[in-house]
Amino acid sequence: MKKFKFLMQTKPFNKLIILFLPGILMIQSCKKDQKTTEPEMVESEKDYVVEIITENMDFQMSDTISSGWNTFRYKNLSPQTHFFLIDKYPEGKTSEDAEKVVGPVFDSAMKLIMEGKTEEGYAEFEKLPEWFGEVVFVGGSGLLSPNQVGETTLNLKPGKYIVECYVKMSNGVFHTSMGMTKDIEVTTNDSGNKELSADIDVNVSSTEGIVFNDSISPGEHTFSVFFKDQIVHENFVGHDINLVRIDGNSDLKVLENWMNWADPKGLIEPAPQGFTFMGGVNDMPQGNKGYFTASLEPGTYALISEVxxxxTKNMLKTFIVLND
Structure with a gap:
């Protein structure tokens, strides 16, 4: 994922450019006045918490946050499924550049692709600016169902970033095209937070899949997620971790297919019934670690990657939380 520029200069271009489709559709913004909230101070080991609220197609959060370890408390108060992903753009580039320079390219390309004119659509991507190859995904939350609250903890360096979501509307329009993008600045002031202590360690890689100790008791847990590697999968994005509660006899194949955004019916509203998304850690580069917390009641759950x-890649792992 760090080698965006190299990938964009290789052939065939029409395949590799799709690597960046989620990131760009996530940053094309129909900018509306968005509410901001100041970081919340709480008395706990996470003394500095960044609150994010979504009520419709928005990210209500502070424009500036401290560097270092940050816990993001994401409250999805909307009727749709969402996540947040943090992108590092080249210096001097903002969501305005994405909207005026990059956005129109993806608008025209996606219109052609949805009309079945795949070759013509891919050709549109050749109009993307050269600097686009420098975009890096630095993490975020996993998917979060309506009325759910998730906490994800990341270590961020100072700089300017873009926050976005690329779940699709029922008509195939990405949430970013509906305004779900926001510029934030990470300052040089350290948050003062310490790295969390996890009671459940998760490793994820292209070779071993998702590996963790699945003997989990009810209650609140802190999961660490270590990215042993990061590769480009067939849907041209990297792997991540999403926690899902599974109701009854829900069909896991439905969940697995829905998690592939490249499928016309993937990552599209409404999310499949019988599954509650509870957060996680979004796409990060190799060697990085993030954390998420969740309160688990007795029942059946899964950790799944968006691949x-x-x-078959060992990136869908179910586990049962039993009564003590």
Missing amino acids: PNAS
């Missing part, structure tokens, strides 16, 4: 055929 095609997750089960």
Whole structure:
């Protein structure tokens, strides 16, 4: 994922450019006045908490946050499924550049692709600016169902970033095109937070899949997620970790197919019934670690990555939380 520029200069261009489709559709913004909230101070080991609220197609959060370890408390108060992903753009580039320079390219390309004119659509990507190859995904939350609250903890360096979501509307329009993008600045002031202590360690890689101790008791847990590697999968994005509660006899194949955004019916509203998304850690580069917390009641759960055929890659792992 760090080698965006190299990938964009290789052939065939029409395949590799799709690597960046989620990131760009996530940053094309129909900018509206968005509410901001100041970081919340709480008395706990996470003394500095960044609150994010979504009520419709928005990120209500502070424009500036401290560097270092930050816990993001994401409250999804909307009727749609969302996540947040943090992108590092080249210096001097903002969501305005994405909207005026990059956005129109993806608008025209996606219109052609949805009309079945795939070759013509891919050709549109050749109009993207050269600097686009420098974009890096630095983490975020996993998917979060309506009326859920998730906490994800990341270590951020000072700089300017873009926050976005690329779940799709029922008509295939990405949430970013509906305004779900926001510029934030990470300052040089350190948050003062310490790295969390996890009671459940998760490793994820392209070779071993998702590996963790699945003997989990009810109650609140802190999961660490270590990215042993990061590769470009068949849907041209990297792997991540999403926590899902599974109701009854819900079909895991439905969940697996929905997690592939490249499928016309993937990551599209409404999310499949019988599954509650509870957060996680979004796409990060190799060697990085993030954390998320969740309160688990007795029941069946899964950790799943947003990749095609997750089960065959050991990236769909179910586990049962039993009564003590």
